[in-house]
Amino acid sequence: MKKNAPAIIVGGILLVLWEIVARMINEMYILPSPTAIVLKMWEFREALFTVHLPATAEVLAIGLALSLLLGIGLAIAMNSSSWVERAFYPLLIASQTVPITALAPIFVLWFGYTIWSKVLVTVLITFFPIAINTFDGLKSSKREFEELMLTYGASKWQVFKKLQMPSALPQLFTSLKVAVPLSIIGAAIGEWLGAQAGLGYFSKRMMTQLDGAGVFAPIVILSAMAIISVIILRIAEKKLITWRKD
Incomplete structure (x- = not known):
């Protein structure tokens, strides 16, 4: 609790200032107050939490699962083969130069208002940090440790399992x-440009x-989803990476 006290204090001060400024402006369609947003969330609670939240959560779950599968798979492939690294690394960089807002309407044309147009936007945004960070993590294992394990008769799979993958875990959690x-931003962009729910x-x-x-009510829910997800990831990180200092 003490570690979170500064964030709680600063957040509380910002909310109070926001409430004061919003009431001074008194133009709720321009700058709604936090209390007005909470009241709006309560007014539309059934639609928000039983229809739109599950729709967005489904996009996030599928998009992140595909990004993890493709990103970690490509990182392992690039780490195992210099040819794969030379072939795909530039493509990874190039994929980030295309504006997402330009591609999202194209995905809607291809897939319509189905879930896959939103999933593709989510994958495109999240695939890059997962692949790059995992690849850098795999490369971060010390060369002399690898040579020592090979000298003692370890297989390449054992080197990967016992040395390279544990070395990559901090980078993977960072990604x-x-x-x-980013996946929440991607899902929201996809839903803004074409959706029937979310x-x-x-x-x-x-x-x-x-x-x-x-307008702000679903944004608050999206922000809460991001904060809760990162907190869960930090807890899992501490459980799995026991050798690193906090």
Whole structure:
């Protein structure tokens, strides 16, 4: 609790200032107050938490699962083969030069308002940090340790399992703590541009009605999802990486 006290104090101060400024401006469609946002969340609680939140969570779950599978798989392949590294590393970099907002409408044209247009946006955003960080983590294992294990008769699989993968775990968790908030942004972008349900879709619908509190309500839920996910990842990281100091 003591570790989180500074964040709680600063967050509380910012919320109070936000409430004061919003009441001074008194234009809720431009800057809704935190209390107005909470009231709006309560007003639309059934739609937000039983329809739109599950839709967004499904996109996030599928998108992150695919990003993990593809990102870790490609990182292992690049670590195992210099040819694969030379072939795919530049493509990874190039994939980040294309604006997501330009591709998202194309995905909607390809897949319509189905879940896959949003999943592809999520994968495109989260795949890069997972692949690059995991690859760098695998490369971070000390060469002399690898040679020592091989000298004692260890197989390449044993070197990977006992040395390279544990060395990559800190980088992998770092990439996940970056990828999870990015995946939420990706899902929201996809839902803004074309969806029939989801928190991003709800926010866009409220925007057309000039309902500022309604626009912010799903954003608050998305932010809470990101914070809770990162906290869970930090707990898992401490459980799995016991050799690193806090």
